[in-house]
Amino acid sequence: MQGLLSVRGLEKHFGGLAAVQKVDLDLQEGVTTALVGPNGAGKTTLFNLITGNIVPDSGTVTVAGAAVTGRRPHEIARLGVARSFQDLRLFGRMTVRDNVLAAIEHGAWFWQPGGGAARRAREAAVESALERTGLSHLAKARAVDLSYAETKFLSVARILATGARIWLLDEPASGLDLNSRNRFVALVREAVAAGVTVCLIEHNLDIVTELADRIAFLDRGAKLAEGEPAAILRDPELIAIYFGERRP
Numbered sequence: 391m392q393g394l395l396s397v398r399g400l401e402k403h404f405g406g407l408a409a410v411q412k413v414d415l416d417l418q419e420g421v422t423t424a425l426v427g428p429n430g431a432g433k434t435t436l437f438n439l440i441t442g443n444i445v446p447d448s449g450t451v452t453v454a455g456a457a458v459t460g461r462r463p464h465e466i467a468r469l470g471v472a473r474s475f476q477d478l479r480l481f482g483r484m485t486v487r488d489n490v491l492a493a494i495e496h497g498a499w500f501w502q503p504g505g506g507a508a509r510r511a512r513e514a515a516v517e518s519a520l521e522r523t524g525l526s527h528l529a530k531a532r533a534v535d536l537s538y539a540e541t542k543f544l545s546v547a548r549i550l551a552t553g554a555r556i557w558l559l560d561e562p563a564s565g566l567d568l569n570s571r572n573r574f575v576a577l578v579r580e581a582v583a584a585g586v587t588v589c590l591i592e593h594n595l596d597i598v599t600e601l602a603d604r605i606a607f608l609d610r611g612a613k614l615a616e617g618e619p620a621a622i623l624r625d626p627e628l629i630a631i632y633f634g635e636r637r638p
């Protein structure tokens with residue numbers, strides 16, 4: 391069944407390297423999918439192809455049935471697809487609040503008809519995102535002054551504030567302490583319960599087990615398997631590939 395977000399035959403080469411090879415993937419509404427695979431499997435490249443940060447050599451991406459292949463990142467974001475980056479891409483010198491505000495597209499300015507209401511709605515979305523990520527007390531701090539875990543939550547706050555219904559999270563919990571990691575898991579669960587469809591790239595298999603309904607397993611650019619976490623994580627061949635014990 392075609393998903394809310396659907397990928398068909400997606401391919402990307404970098405010179406002679408096939409980074410993503412004929413990948414099909416469906417993100418079904420309300421289903422949390424984890425992309426799992428060893429380093430260099432093509433997971434981030436797949437996100438980049440979906441979000442328009444990289445143009446595919448071939449294949450298609452559709453969001454809610456609309457073809458978006460080759461469209462620019464902001465056009466795809468406007469359809470309700472938000473993502474985080476491994477390197478977070480925050481504005482270090484801006485405040486936490488302004489980092490979140492900047493993530494929301496300014497559809498209407500206050501001098502336009504309805505602009506005042508739109509601005510208030512944006513501000514409310516920012517405050518709510520800060521509250522849900524536990525960052526309200528840091529709203530006026532500069533992003534550069536945050537702790538590592540706080541920057542990770544700021545990255546999630548930026549997604550929350552957009553109201554996007556599809557979240558693509560690239561290693562969102564890497565390096566988090568236990569308390570922050572648990573808060574992160576709860577935050578994602580809350581979003582899913584509110585109707586968000588999540589796809590996450592995650593190396594921590596405990597987090598995958600806790601959050602994912604499905605795993606798509608990638609290796610060397612190709613999707614090798616897809617299914618329920620229990621089945622995928624019990625497959626000795628996949629686990630050998632994942633932990634680098636590949637047989638020739």
Ligand SMILES: Nc1ncnc2c1ncn2[C@@H]1O[C@H](COP(=O)(O)OP(=O)(O)OP(=O)(O)O)[C@@H](O)[C@H]1O
Binds near residue numbers: 429
């Ligand atoms: N812009 C680029 N130019 C050339 N090669 C690239 C580029 N981006 C990615 N690659 C290569 O494509 C392959 C897939 O990389 P990608 O970052 O998608 O893997 P990944 O599964 O996300 O890895 P990791 O788990 O380490 O983040 C790698 O061999 C990588 O070196």
